[in-house]
Amino acid sequence: MPELPEVETTLRGIAPHTLGQRVTACVVRNGRLRWPVPEDLHSLLSGQTLLELKRRGKYLLLRFESGHVLWHLGMSGSLRILEVAAAPGKHDHVDVLFANGRCLRFNDPRRFGAVLWTPDSLDEHPLLKHLGPEPLSPSFTVDYLLGNAKRHSLSCKPWVMDAKVVVGVGNIYANEALFAAGIHPLKPANKLTRPQLTRLVLQIQSILRHAIERGGTTLRDFVGGDGKPGYFAQELKAYGRGGKPCVNCGKPLMEKRLAQRSTVYCTLCQR
DNA sequence: CAGCGCCCCTGCCCGC
DNA sequence: TGCGGGCAGGGGCGCT
Numbered sequence: 001m002p003e004l005p006e007v008e009t010t011l012r013g014i015a016p017h018t019l020g021q022r023v024t025a026c027v028v029r030n031g032r033l034r035w036p037v038p039e040d041l042h043s044l045l046s047g048q049t050l051l052e053l054k055r056r057g058k059y060l061l062l063r064f065e066s067g068h069v070l071w072h073l074g075m076s077g078s079l080r081i082l083e084v085a086a087a088p089g090k091h092d093h094v095d096v097l098f099a100n101g102r103c104l105r106f107n108d109p110r111r112f113g114a115v116l117w118t119p120d121s122l123d124e125h126p127l128l129k130h131l132g133p134e135p136l137s138p139s140f141t142v143d144y145l146l147g148n149a150k151r152h153s154l155s156c157k158p159w160v161m162d163a164k165v166v167v168g169v170g171n172i173y174a175n176e177a178l179f180a181a182g183i184h185p186l187k188p189a190n191k192l193t194r195p196q197l198t199r200l201v202l203q204i205q206s207i208l209r210h211a212i213e214r215g216g217t218t219l220r221d222f223v224g225g226d227g228k229p230g231y232f233a234q235e236l237k238a239y240g241r242g243g244k245p246c247v248n249c250g251k252p253l254m255e256k257r258l259a260q261r262s263t264v265y266c267t268l269c270q271r
Numbered sequence: 272c273a274g275c276g277c278c279c280c281t282g283c284c285c286g287c
Numbered sequence: 288t289g290c291g292g293g294c295a296g297g298g299g300c301g302c303t
Contacts, residue, residue, distance in 0.1 A: 003296065075297055110280045112297060154274060172296055
C-alpha cells in the first residue's frame with residue numbers, strides 16, 4: 001500500500017494533530033516488526049515534544065528534543081490519528097499518545113514496518129545516508145539520472161526502483177512511469193538514451209505529483225476497508241493489467257516477473 | 272562496488 | 288468448504 005504518495009499523505013494527515021505536542025505515553029503491543037521496536041520507547045519519548053515531522057523517501061522522520069524516530073510503513077502499515085485511544089484491533093502494534101489526547105496508532109498486518117530510535121543526527125543514519133534524491137526535488141535531473149545509469153547494466157525497472165538511484169518509486173509507479181515514458185522495462189539502464197531518461201524523469205514526477213494530489217483516497221480506502229486501492233483501479237495503465245489491451249495500441253499487455261516483482265508492459269509501445 | 276536472490280510476515284485469491 | 292500454493296504495493300542483507 002504505502003508508496004511515496006501515501007507516506008506523504010500520512011505525514012500531512014498526522015502533522016496537524018501531533019506537531020508541537022508533548023508525548024504522554026507509548027504503548028508497544030507487538031514490537032516484532034522488521035526490526036525490534038525499542039522496548040523502552042515509552043521512556044524514550046514520554047515528556048518530549050514532537051518538534052518536526054518530515055518524510056525522506058518512504059521514511060517518516062520525527063524529531064524530538066533528544067533524538068529522532070524513524071518510522072517506515074513497510075508493505076502493509078498505516079498510521080492514523082484517533083480522537084481518543086479506543087480499544088486496539090488486530091495488528092494495532094504501536095500507539096503514541098499526546099498531551100492533546102490524540103492517539104497516533106500504527107497498524108501493520110505483515111509487520112514489514114519499522115519504528116526505530118536514534119539519538120544521533122539523521123544525516124549519518126545508515127538507513128538514510130545512501131538514499132538517492134527525492135523525485136520531486138530539483139536534484140532529480142536528467143543529468144543526474146544519466147550519470148547514474150551509465151554505471152548500471154541491469155534492467156532499467158529494478159534500477160529505477162532502487163532507493164539509491166531515486167527514492168519513492170515502488171513497483172506500481174515503476175511500471176506506470178516506464179509505460180508512460182515508452183521504455184521497455186528489460187532495457188539495461190546504461191542503454192537508455194537521453195530522450196528516454198528525459199521522459200522518465202518527467203513521467204515519474206508527473207505520476208507522483210498526481211498521486212499525491214489524490215493520495216488521500218488510497219489511504220482512506222485502505223484503512224477503512226478492503227485494501228483495494230481507490231484511484232488506482234481507475235487510472236493505472238500498466239500495473240495489474242497484464243493480458244488486457246494496451247490503452248495506446250490495443251495489443252494485450254505482457255506480464256513477467258522481473259527481480260521477483262510483477263512487471264507489465266506493452267511490447268509495441270515500450271522500447 | 273554491482274547484481275542477484277532471499278527473507279521478514281499475514282492475508283487473500285485461485286485451483287483442486 | 289477446506290487446504291495448499293502463489294502472490295502482494297518494501298527494502299535490507301549477505302553472497303558471488
